Amino acid sequence: MAFIVQATGIDAIKKMLKTKSNITDAFIVALAGNPNTGKSTVFNSLTGLNQHTGNWTGKTVTTAQGKYQFKDKSFTLVDLPGTYSLSSHSEEEEIARNFICFGSPHATIVVTDATCLERNLNLLLQILEITDKVVLCVNLMDEAKRKKIWIDLKKLSKILGIPVVGTSARSGEGLEELMHTVYKLCHNQITTNPIKIKYNxxxxxxxxxxxxxxxxxxxxxxxxxxxxxxxxxxxxxxxxxxxxxxxxxxxxxxxxxxxxxxxxxxxxxxxxxxxxxxxxxxxxxKKEKEYDFDRKVDNILTSKILGIPAMIALLGIIFWITIVGANIPSTVIAKMLFGLEERLTALSVAYRLPNWLHGTLILGIYRTLAWVVSVMLPPMAIFFPLFTFLEDLGYLPRVAFNLDNFFKKACTHGKQALTMCMGFGCNAVGVIGCRIIESPRERLIATITNFFVPCNGRFPTLITISTIFIAGADVGPLRTVIATITITGIIILGVIMTLVASKILSKTLLKGLPSSFTLELPPYRNPQIGRIIIRSIFDRTIFVLGRATAVAAPAGLFIWLMANTNVRDLSLLDYCAAFLQPFAYLLGMDGYILMAFILGIPANEIVMPIIIMSYMASGTIIELESLAALRILLISNGWTWLTAINVMLFCLMHFPCATTLLTIKKETKSWKWTLVSFLVPTIAGIIITFTVTQISRLSKLIV
Amino acid sequence: MKGKNIPLHMIACGKSAKVKELTTAGSLRRRMLDLGLVNGTIVEAIRKSPSGDPIAYEIRGAVIALRSEEASKIIVDVID
Missing domain, CATH: 1.10.287.1770 (Helix Hairpins)
Structure with missing residues (x-):
């Protein structure tokens, strides 16, 4: 009998995890717990698998799994979605419940927050009704100590009838004991006798x-x-x-x-x-002491008068630090890489490389890559750690708290503020995150409007243009301030557009009323600076840069070929740009820019490099030794402040990148909604750039 | 606001109240119960969001924000 039980269990696991890997030889350990208990930190610390942990509800929508070794055995740890209960009012709860019920894990670790044990016990008690192979992990013991909360773990273990281990997963404290306890439980060296709930x-x-x-x-x-x-x-x-x-x-x-x-x-x-x-x-x-600090901070960050200004100011500070900090390294890297280009060119001349080969390799591929790296790397390396810092601190749920009323007025779900914030990282991630919204109507709205917040791939374009162009005319401190205000303004516009588009969708295609929701404001946590830097550099910066270079190299080649394949004195690039020119002109841009956006569909990161490539390839031969030269290049190609504004607006609002579109298709299982997601931001972008351009031209602000 | 049998969203910030009844059914009721909002639970209104709604409450050691639509379905007695 036991054998059959195991077999069905593993089949169920495989079904749930959609995995073909051979997991029969390892012990299966489920990791359950409320959101915000540091469950994912426990997961990461045990498995070493770098899964990002955000300090907000519902980050883990699908199950992640990782392996670890303890003594002579290997264990497969399955990170279940964070839930408060198993009564399945949501997809996450159903996943967690089904895994514990039907996956027959050899052991289940329930992670709880030591600072909020009572509430966490609700989930544990439900799990104990399903299985007795449970270890209670009371995490965040360090936070509890800081808040002067003491927990008698021995007594707790006695009352519950299961092993209890206290941990501080962030510093790794107690994890050894946790693994040891799981090991013993899996080997039946511990007998549990879980408390039974007596009902009436x-x-x-x-x-x-x-x-x-x-x-x-x-x-x-x-x-x-x-x-x-x-x-x-x-x-x-x-x-x-x-x-x-x-x-x-x-x-x-x-x-x-x-x-x-x-x-x-x-x-x-x-x-x-x-x-x-x-x-x-x-x-x-110690009575009432515990919430003092959090409440004092929240008194400012979510107060009636200061809440929203503080939010905008925080965003502004992040951009300001990014712009100021990225300036010098950008110039240094650009000098270095373009210096290398000269040498490469000299080498190719020395070795008598044919012109076309030099062109495709160095002027096409290398130059585009150099631009991507020098323009994108420094701002990303500064921006992502700062944003992750806010995320780790637990500030994002406060953003949702501050903005919720606006979302309610747009007839959408409060969690949309969270999925919107995820979009700042990557819109595809934001779209997947929309699963945390239960009502299908509200989930669709959140999905369709997610692209209105700029992602990793679009920030560099925005930052570059505002730094070198909008603020370019001024010298000194004012320059960075103007750039910061511009970017912050663009982001605020993105949020406003999200709300407006949501409202319009709620009144037309997706009629309905907002459904109920509850939002937890977790305690502020001490962010771990070291981890933040490592995680944001490796998980985000390198990832985005890698993706950008992977797309930029063939794109660079493609553009160079287009620019250098002439038909009757004009290159293919010129023909395409000329074709798009009349329409682009109406939007205050030019044909090359619009084509860059279209060619940038695989990845938005390469829009700016394509624009630069097209300008450089089509005649205006200058050496781009510094970022200031970029400004000259753009101006010589007819850019004005209006062009810059329109490019930024269009960058904020245009068709989503291919990854996002494919994710939307996968999530909504519908081409219709994918098309709507394509059209909504595109139409918004066209209308807004058109309006801005026509008003500026009519009012003779610009020729 | 003082008194008995009033909806939760009416109580002033800084005040505590005791849950008497949930006037809702279905999944919202389950969710509220899961938050620990059973009869006799003490809830404290902590703060309003900048635009007045939602309001954050302390419920069994956790801070939970509820929109007025939801909070109005929780009937409480104010504790002085």
Whole structure:
């Protein structure tokens, strides 16, 4: 029997994880817990797999898995989505519940927040009703100590009847003991005797009746008490899964009575009260001290008067630091790389390389790559760590708190503020993040409008143009200030456009009212500077730069070939640009720029390099030794401040990149909504640049 | 605002209240119960967001923001 149990368990796991890897030889350990308990930090510390952990609800929407070795055994750790409960009102809860129920993990680690144990126990108590192979990991012990909260772990373990380990995953404290405990549990060296929740007489009676009926069908693969409880709750999704994974058709076996809402309340209440009871026995704290610091900070960051200005100021400071800091390294790198270009050219002359080869390799591929690196690397290396810092601190949920009312007025879900923030990293990630929104209508709106916040790939374009062009005329400190204000303004415009587009969609294509939601404001956490730098450099900067160079190299080649293949004195590039010119002119840009955006569909990072390439290849031969030279190049190609503004606006609002579009297709499973996601920002961009251009021209602000 | 049987979103910031009843059904009710909003739970209104809504409450040690639509379905007695 045991063998069959294992086999079905692993099949279920494979099904859930969609994996073909051979995981039969390792112990399977599920990692469950509330959001914001440092669960992902535990996961990363144990497996070394660098999965990004954000300090907000619902970051892990799909399960991640990683391996670790302890003593002679290997363990496969499955990071379940963070949930407060297993009663499945959401996709995340269903994933977590199904894995623990039907995946038959050898052990389950439940990660809890030491500073908020009572609330976390609710989930643990539910898991204990499913399985007794549980280790409780009380994480964030360091935070608790700082907040003067003490937890009697021995007593807790005695009350719960399961092993309890205190950890501070960020510093690695207690993880060795955790692994050891899991090891012993998997080898049956620890016997657990989990606490049973006693419900009132009526419920217990019902449980008994149901248990008797179901017991002979379960083959002891699953707790019949748990099935009975779910049946009383009338949890349909669970009963469906029961059929799907174990072939138990509960509808035929179980009494199908009307769900008694009162009983359901009592079920939950019994758990909550037990959690309160346990927590009061093991937690002691110095009264009211604990929230002081967080509250003081929140008094400023989410206050009526200062909340929104503080948010804008923080954003502004980040951009200012980025712009000021990136200036010098950008110039240095550019000098270096273009110095190298000269040498390469000299070499190719010396070795008598044919002109076309020199052209494609050095003027095409190398030059584009050099631009991508020198223009993009420094701002990214500064911007990403700063943004990750805010993320780690726990500031993003406060952004959602500050902006929620606007989203409510746009008839959308409050979590859209969070998916919008994820979009700052990468729009494709933002789109995937939209899964945390349960209502399909609101999820679609969040998906379609996600592109209105600029991602990693578009920030460098915005930063470059505002630094060298908008602010270029002034010298000194004013220059960076103007650039900062411009970028911050663009971002605010992006947020406003998100809201406007959401509102319009809510009133037209996707009519409806906002659904309910609750937003947790987790405690501020001490960000770990070292980790932030490593993570943002490796996970983000290198990733984005890698993607950009991978796309830029062939694009550079392609552009160079187009620029140098002449038909009747004009290059192919000129023909294309000339074709787009009339339309581009209406939008205050030129044909080359519009073509760069179109060619930039694979990755937005290369839009700026393509523009530069096209200008350089089409006749105006100058040596670009510094960033200041770029300004001269742009001006000599007819750029004015209006062109710069329009390029930035269009960069903010145009068709999403290929990755994002494919992700949207995958998530919505519909070409129609993918097309809508393509059209909405594009139309918005065209209307806005057209309006800005026409007004400026009519009012004779510019010729 | 003082008194008994009032919706949660009406209580002033800094005030605490005891949950008496949830006037909602379905998944929202479940979610509220999961947050620990069972009868007798003490809830403190901490702060309003800049535009007045949502409001952040302390519920069993966690800070949770609720829109007025949701909070209005939680009936409480104000504690002086």
């Amino acid at each position: 007489e009526k419920i217990e009676e019902l449980i008994q009746i149901t248990e008797e009926k179901i017991a002979k069908f379960t083959n002891r693969k699953i707790s019949s008490r748990w099935i009975s409880l779910k049946n009383i709750e009338g949890d349909k999704t669970f009963l469906d899964s029961l059929d799907k994974y174990l072939g138990i058709d509960s509808a035929k076996i179980l009494p199908n009575e009307e769900v008694d809402l009162n009983l359901r309340d009592q079920l939950v209440s019994s758990r909550v009260i037990l959690a309160e009871n346990i927590s009061s026995q093991v937690v002691s704290c």
